[in-house]
Amino acid sequence: MPSSPDTDKRTARIAVIGLGSMGFGMARSLKRAGLDVAGYDVASTAVDRFVAQGGRGAQTPADAAKNADIVVSVVVNAAQTETVLFGPDGVTQAMQAGAVFISSATMDPAIARALSGRVEALGFHYLDAPISGGAKKAETGELTIMASGSKPAFAAARPALDAMAAKVYELGGEAGIGAAFKMINQLLAGVHIAAACEAICLAAKQGLDLDKVYEVITASAGNSWMFENRVPHVLAGDYTPLSAIEIFVKDLGIIQDMARGERYPVPLAAAALQMYLAAAGAGMGQDDDASLARLYAKLSGASLPVAP
Structure with a gap:
């Protein structure tokens, strides 16, 4: 096992x-x-925006990772993670010996294990560390991180974990466990967003005051974190992507593959996936995932708020 760098x-x-x-x-x-x-x-x-706020900019992943103790990868999927690691300008060319790679992409647990093995064979640590909490908690350093990896990987990553997260769950000694926890979260998140959009659009179809619906439901047993977080996007008519429809096309697709391999039924996740696929097919794939409400509106003729 490679030694850990000084990550004071x-x-x-x-x-x-x-x-x-x-x-x-x-x-x-x-x-x-x-x-x-x-x-x-x-x-x-x-990059320019980050530099304007006091950070250092880089032209390639390898440039950013030059002599780095910790690399935090916040890309969309496993394929992008592999490119970040091993592509022509990959970070493994530039990280210092014993550095840790923190992978925050949502991916199949088996792929996380495979990437970890390749990284560790090069003398680096790998921390499987999917994230949850949304853009606001990322900004305030209050994310939840579902992490798994070796003790040296956790030790090397600790300065970054402490700065980025309110809760760091240490879930096991090998990569893939954190990824599996994240997929359970994504199953629930995807279904809950779909349910929230279905409900608020039905309320619109009934002619209800949608602001009052939001007030009542968020104080009632039917509330969910996703209803409370995503319905304001609908009320504002603002579908600027904070988490895009295509994210859940990917994640619920991974869940389908995992469940099929286990011969395990996931009918609610499957139904939700069909709605995300329909929204993507309707041209909303890169819009906010609350755009499922717009899809319901198109299907039903319901009227939703529009941005001023």
């Missing part, structure tokens, strides 16, 4: 790969904690 928070060099709605907030939380942070994103505007 005063000296740790950190790279954040992926400065989207989650990664940008995570990078800012790391910077706010006094850490030396370099950021990279395929969109140069995101």
